[in-house]
Amino acid sequence: MAIQVYNTLTRRTETFTPREPGRVSIYVCGLTPYDHAHLGHLRPAVVWQAIRNYLEYKGFQVTLVQNFTDIDDKIIDRARALGVPAETVALTYIRDYLEAMDRLGLRYADHYPRVTRHIPEVVEMVSRLVERGHAYEVEGSVYFDTTTFPSYGKLSGQRREALEAGARIEPDERKRHPADFALWKAAKPGEPAWSSPWGPGRPGWHIECSAMSLHYLGFGFDLHGGGADLIFPHHENEVAQSEAYAGQEGFVRFWLHNGLVNVKATKMSKSLGNFTTAREILRRHPPGLVKYYLLSTHYRSPIEFADTSLDEARPGWERLEGAHRRLAGFERLLVGLGRQRPEWWLEHQAPPGGWDQGRDEVERRALAAVRAVREAFEAAMDDDLNTPRALGALFDLVREANPLAERVGSPDAVDPASPAPAHLLLGAASALLRQLGGQVLGVVDVAAGTAGAAPAAEGRERLVESLISLVLEIRQRARAARRFDEADEVRDRLAAMGVVVEDTAAGPRWKLRPPGEERTA
Known part of the structure; x- marks a missing residue:
C-alpha cells in the first residue's frame, strides 16, 4: 500500500x-x-x-x-x-x-x-x-x-x-x-x-x-x-x-x-x-x-499536557518495553535473515508438519500475531502516519506473545542448536518489536532490551552487523551522488576484510568469506 x-x-x-x-x-x-x-x-x-x-x-x-x-x-x-x-x-x-x-x-x-x-x-x-x-x-x-x-x-x-x-x-x-x-x-x-x-x-x-x-x-x-x-x-x-x-x-x-x-x-x-x-x-x-x-x-x-500526563502514559510504555526486555534473549536463536524478516524466516524454518500443525492455542495465537503485526503496522503508518494505530499493532503482538513467554520461561537455558518452535516464535516477536517499535518509532530501547540478554559473542556479532550496515549505508550515499570511485573503494576494502558485497535491486547484500548466510544491509 x-x-x-x-x-x-x-x-x-x-x-x-x-x-x-x-x-x-x-x-x-x-x-x-x-x-x-x-x-x-x-x-x-x-x-x-x-x-x-x-x-x-x-x-x-x-x-x-x-x-x-x-x-x-x-x-x-x-x-x-x-x-x-x-x-x-x-x-x-x-x-x-x-x-x-x-x-x-x-x-x-x-x-x-x-x-x-x-x-x-x-x-x-x-x-x-x-x-x-x-x-x-x-x-x-x-x-x-x-x-x-x-x-x-x-x-x-x-x-x-x-x-x-x-x-x-x-x-x-x-x-x-x-x-x-x-x-x-x-x-x-x-x-x-x-x-x-x-x-x-x-x-x-x-x-x-x-x-x-x-x-x-x-x-x-x-x-x-x-x-x-x-x-x-x-x-x-x-x-x-x-x-x-x-x-x-x-x-x-x-x-x-x-x-x-x-x-x-x-x-x-x-x-x-x-x-x-x-x-x-x-x-x-x-x-x-x-x-x-x-x-x-x-x-x-x-x-x-498536564503534570501527570507522562505518569499516566507510563503503564502502556512499560508494557511494550517490558515485553521487549523479556523476549530479547530469544532473538539470538534466529540466524541470517531471521532478524530482518522474522515472519518470513519462520515459514522457512517450520517444524515437522508445519507451523499450523500440533500447536496449542497459546502458540497458535502467538504465531498469528507474529504473522499479522507487520502488515497492521504498515497499514497504520501508510494511513497518514497514524502512530497511535501503529502502537496498537505492537500491543496486539505483545498481548499474544506474553502468555507464551510466561509459559516458556527464561531464554538463558535454551540450547541455540536445538530451539523449540515456541522459542523461535518468541525470537521472531522480539525482532519485530525491535524493528517496528525501536528502529522505526523509537519507543523501545533497543540497547537496553538486548543488554545482558545474549552472550558476549552475540553482542559482538550484532555490533559487526551494525557496523557493516553503516558502512554500506555510507557507500549507498556515495553511489546516489554518483561518486562511484569512492563507492568502489569501500566495496574493495570490505572485500579485503572478508566481506563480500553484492548490489541487487533490493539493495546491497553481504556475506562473510568463507561463504555463509547471505544478509541484507
Missing part, C-alpha cells in the same frame, strides 16, 4: 509520491533559540524522526533539513538583558536543544542551517523579488507586495482582502497593505546587521526558511513540516515569496502540520512562560516514555 498523507495545501488526503523516485526531501521549521527547549519543541522532533525512519524503512533515501532562526527580536532582547552578543544567546540554546535530541536518542537532521550563515542567499532572493515587482523598499526595509501574488492565502484559506493588522500581522504604517510582510528589516541602533543593497539590516522571519529550503533542497521539494500555528502567516508567506521568486507554482509538494502541545487549552510557548523544559522532562522520565507519549496521539491532533 502506498503512503497516504493529509496535505494542508489541498485539504485532503493524497498518495505520497516523491519528486525523485527513491529519494525524499524534507524541510521542518525549527526553533528560535532564545530560551530552553520545551515539550512543544520535542513533539515535531519526535514526529519527524518517526516519519523519517518509516520512509527509510520503506526504502527511501531521506534528506532532512531543520533550521534555527538564530537572529530575531527575542534573541536580541535576551542578549541585551544578559549583556552578551546575540550569537552567544543563540548558540547557547541551540546546544540546549541538541542535548535534548541526544538524550532522546534521536538522530540529527542532515542539515541544521542557521539564517546568519545564509545571508547571501537571503539577499539574492529579496533582490530578485524586488526586480520582478513583487517587493518594494521603504527606508532601508523591503516588503513583499501581496497584491502581486493573486493566490495569496491558498495554503491557509485566508483572504488577503479581509486581512488587517492584528494578532499575527505585523503593524507597520509604511506597508502598502496590512498583509504585506517584511523581507528585509533595516537595522536599528545597536542591533546586529549585515550589508545589503538597501543598507544594513537583517532578514525578516519568513524569507529565511524559503532561502534555506531552496538552497538545500531546491524548488518543489517533497515535504514541509511545522506546527499548525505556522500555517499563517509563516508558511503562507513562504509559499508566496518562493513561488513569486521562482515564477511558478509548486514550491512544496506536501505540507504536513503537527498539532500543538497545549497547557489548559493554550499553546505551550516560551513567550507565555507556560512550559516545562525538555531538560526537566528528561530528568524525570525515560526518553522512551517521552517518545511514546508524543506518538500516542496522531501528529495532526493537539496534545493537552
Whole structure:
C-alpha cells in the first residue's frame, strides 16, 4: 500500500509520491533559540524522526533539513538583558536543544542551517523579488507586495482582502497593505546587521526558511513540516515569496502540520512562560516514555499536557518495553535473515508438519500475531502516519506473545542448536518489536532490551552487523551522488576484510568469506 498523507495545501488526503523516485526531501521549521527547549519543541522532533525512519524503512533515501532562526527580536532582547552578543544567546540554546535530541536518542537532521550563515542567499532572493515587482523598499526595509501574488492565502484559506493588522500581522504604517510582510528589516541602533543593497539590516522571519529550503533542497521539494500555528502567516508567506521568486507554482509538494502541545487549552510557548523544559522532562522520565507519549496521539491532533500526563502514559510504555526486555534473549536463536524478516524466516524454518500443525492455542495465537503485526503496522503508518494505530499493532503482538513467554520461561537455558518452535516464535516477536517499535518509532530501547540478554559473542556479532550496515549505508550515499570511485573503494576494502558485497535491486547484500548466510544491509 502506498503512503497516504493529509496535505494542508489541498485539504485532503493524497498518495505520497516523491519528486525523485527513491529519494525524499524534507524541510521542518525549527526553533528560535532564545530560551530552553520545551515539550512543544520535542513533539515535531519526535514526529519527524518517526516519519523519517518509516520512509527509510520503506526504502527511501531521506534528506532532512531543520533550521534555527538564530537572529530575531527575542534573541536580541535576551542578549541585551544578559549583556552578551546575540550569537552567544543563540548558540547557547541551540546546544540546549541538541542535548535534548541526544538524550532522546534521536538522530540529527542532515542539515541544521542557521539564517546568519545564509545571508547571501537571503539577499539574492529579496533582490530578485524586488526586480520582478513583487517587493518594494521603504527606508532601508523591503516588503513583499501581496497584491502581486493573486493566490495569496491558498495554503491557509485566508483572504488577503479581509486581512488587517492584528494578532499575527505585523503593524507597520509604511506597508502598502496590512498583509504585506517584511523581507528585509533595516537595522536599528545597536542591533546586529549585515550589508545589503538597501543598507544594513537583517532578514525578516519568513524569507529565511524559503532561502534555506531552496538552497538545500531546491524548488518543489517533497515535504514541509511545522506546527499548525505556522500555517499563517509563516508558511503562507513562504509559499508566496518562493513561488513569486521562482515564477511558478509548486514550491512544496506536501505540507504536513503537527498539532500543538497545549497547557489548559493554550499553546505551550516560551513567550507565555507556560512550559516545562525538555531538560526537566528528561530528568524525570525515560526518553522512551517521552517518545511514546508524543506518538500516542496522531501528529495532526493537539496534545493537552498536564503534570501527570507522562505518569499516566507510563503503564502502556512499560508494557511494550517490558515485553521487549523479556523476549530479547530469544532473538539470538534466529540466524541470517531471521532478524530482518522474522515472519518470513519462520515459514522457512517450520517444524515437522508445519507451523499450523500440533500447536496449542497459546502458540497458535502467538504465531498469528507474529504473522499479522507487520502488515497492521504498515497499514497504520501508510494511513497518514497514524502512530497511535501503529502502537496498537505492537500491543496486539505483545498481548499474544506474553502468555507464551510466561509459559516458556527464561531464554538463558535454551540450547541455540536445538530451539523449540515456541522459542523461535518468541525470537521472531522480539525482532519485530525491535524493528517496528525501536528502529522505526523509537519507543523501545533497543540497547537496553538486548543488554545482558545474549552472550558476549552475540553482542559482538550484532555490533559487526551494525557496523557493516553503516558502512554500506555510507557507500549507498556515495553511489546516489554518483561518486562511484569512492563507492568502489569501500566495496574493495570490505572485500579485503572478508566481506563480500553484492548490489541487487533490493539493495546491497553481504556475506562473510568463507561463504555463509547471505544478509541484507
